[in-house]
Amino acid sequence: MARRWIRPRRWSPPALAPGEPAAPLRVLYTLPTGGHGPEDVVFDADGRMITGLADGRIVRIDPANGDRTVLAETGGRPLGLHPGADGGVLVCDHDRGLLRVATDGTVEVLVDTVDGEPLTFASNVVEAPDGTIYFTSSTTRWNLDDHLGDVFEHSCTGRLLQRDPSGAVTVLLDGLKFANGLVLAADGLSLLVAETAGYRIQRYLLDGPRAGTTEMLVENLPGFPDNLWLGSDGLIWAGIAAPRDRLLDRLLPLPGFLRLLVWNLPVAFRPGAVPIAWVMAFDPTGRIVHDLRSSDGSYGFVTSAAEHNGTLVAGSLTRDDIAILATP
Template sequence: VDGQQLNFASNVVADTDGTIYFSESSRRYPLDDYMGDILEHSGTGRLYRISPGEHPEILVDGLEFANGIVLAPDRSHILIAETAAYRIARHHLTGPRAGITDHLVQNLPGCPDNMGLGSDGRIWVALVSPRNRLLDMLLPLPGVLRRIVRAVPPALQPKPARTTWAQAYDFDGSLVHDLQRPSDEYAMVTGAAEMDGRLYLGSLSESAIAVVELPR
């Protein structure tokens, strides 16, 4: 993009006209060092668009670890999970606010990862971990001080808590479902996909798919 190789492409969604939207989590760190970006809070995530026959264009820059994306059914806006900022950004594609980026949800209780549009019309969000108190204390510090934490032995660095967690929101930003439980059997949920009353969960660390019957 603009002569630069993508470093950490993350999520993608396609529109019916062939337009593709995708996120890049970090321009400083690769996938196998994702915690480096989380700790540094680099703010180098981006949202891109590729229209049929066109070159990629940057729609949003400066995102805090851009991750899962959802295109609104009416194509009026697109949502992007900002994992390192505990929020879901909203970029307006049409209407009087076209080109403006604001937020659908802020101050989430955990780190949002992948997102998906369910058959129920809800935005399903995988929360990979609850917020970490030590990490929250580090985030306001200058980047150079946060980078020093990378030199600390891994055993002393912030770690994701083991939990199974997914939430669902409507397009007004209201919480509809909040499904969480501590779990020794399944943790680090990074993907949530709903279909016909069932929620399918994927994980960064587990070797299986978890299936949840949703409350009626």
């Protein structure tokens, strides 16, 4: 049942600009995960995929033959992942916060509160060479099952956070529009942060005279950017969960009670995700290098895309399998 306490905030999204024609996305084959909802798919140093499943398992899968190994069970719902240099895995767990999975499967809670409040909806994570961990929290108001409520409400309660090697946690940015995917730039001087409900990816500067400020990498995207991954090809890969919804874009600048009415309609009458498989890739300046889409039903609701040495894969919150894609 739809929640009735939505508190809409008005926002005028940029008018959707015409773009270049998309190229076809082609699924070569899919690999079962042994569970459901591989929301984020990443590669370890050996080219094996790692993903988290709805039942709490962290699974490693060989893309060549599909062999699976369960690395750990978090006891929650893992979302964004980062393979550590020591062979462990950092995990943003929706239910438990920021976790570290050791090579023996031990699960350690690194952050579960921020400024005395529970860490909610931990979303994506990266680690710098000095051991500093950066991670996002999508919203303080909604949970995963009702995440579309945040898109309707436009709560702007997403955050970018830092955990330094001593364990101290700092909020670097707040007020983000459903903070989601996160990567450390190849030069280590900035972070790239996807704002799913803002249709954009920001750059947060870590060094230099403008450290602590932001600039836009790419904005006015035609879809909802989700998890990000820095490929071995030097590109920033993004899963695009769905195209923007024209009705929602029209409602966002209008008085909030209109969104409240629409949110409380039966699900079939509300704006929803169009069934499409979609990934994009950007160069370090934000130029679109690849825009790959397919609506043939071979895959859908892509929440992550990752490339490693020519292997391109996609994960999905709503699927049981991982898609191996044709490299453009």
